Amino acid sequence: MNNQQGLRIGEIELGMTASYSQTITDADIKVFAGLSGDHNPVHINEEYASKSKFKRRIAHGLISASFFSALFGTKLPGPGCVYVAQNLTFRKPVYIDDTVTATVSVTSIDLSKNRVFFSTLCTVKGKTVISGTAEIFIPQTEDC
């Protein structure tokens, strides 16, 4: 694998994993609010959030989920792959300044259809905040 070409389907093995960790800060939340239009006050309004069930601001769930996209697109399988499906369950809130670790693990490979199936997990301090699964298509052509 180089910067421009990810793993080919024949190079993928069951149990392969890739991880990425990032501290989610106010900057991430404001950027995602601007990108998506999701200005739900539980994310951007400290006074409102302090009266909510969470007691303080929480990050948008899709910020943490976006690390799966990054892992697929840049690490496993890497550049050239196509995102087919992503299922997400948001199990616990992610608070500002939480450090999220996203991990994708190969659970199944369909060589006839060039599909790879993953479990996708985000944790904070060892506790699951997002669980789910993903399906990735790896084109067979040499150049992508």
Added chain:
Amino acid sequence: MNNQQGLRIGEIELGMTASYSQTITDADIKVFAGLSGDHNPVHINEEYASKSKFKRRIAHGLISASFFSALFGTKLPGPGCVYVAQNLTFRKPVYIDDTVTATVSVTSIDLSKNRVFFSTLCTVKGKTVISGTAEIFIPQTEDC
């Protein structure tokens, strides 16, 4: 519903929908690449993308999906709701300068558990690019 309080569970009806349309530009793609770390060259490298099966750069799928988060968090049901689950199937690529219309529609309501279930759809020029479903929890408390 006001700016700070979305619909209560008893105000939700089957078939209710909310939509949002946005043209996805290079700016959105660069912002999402920075936020997520997904610098897959199919999204950010025109020369690479021109040799790919897509022939030109495509947007990250989660940019379009983020409009679902915005619809839930700001329109239906609106502020205070909690994202429980989102399932996404990426059916067709979204190219730079495509105008994406995201629509969420109430398909089921569980009053006993304060859950609302939605179909979630993104289209470009009337064709489905993302399909899926979502589950939302609406807290019962007055203040959120």
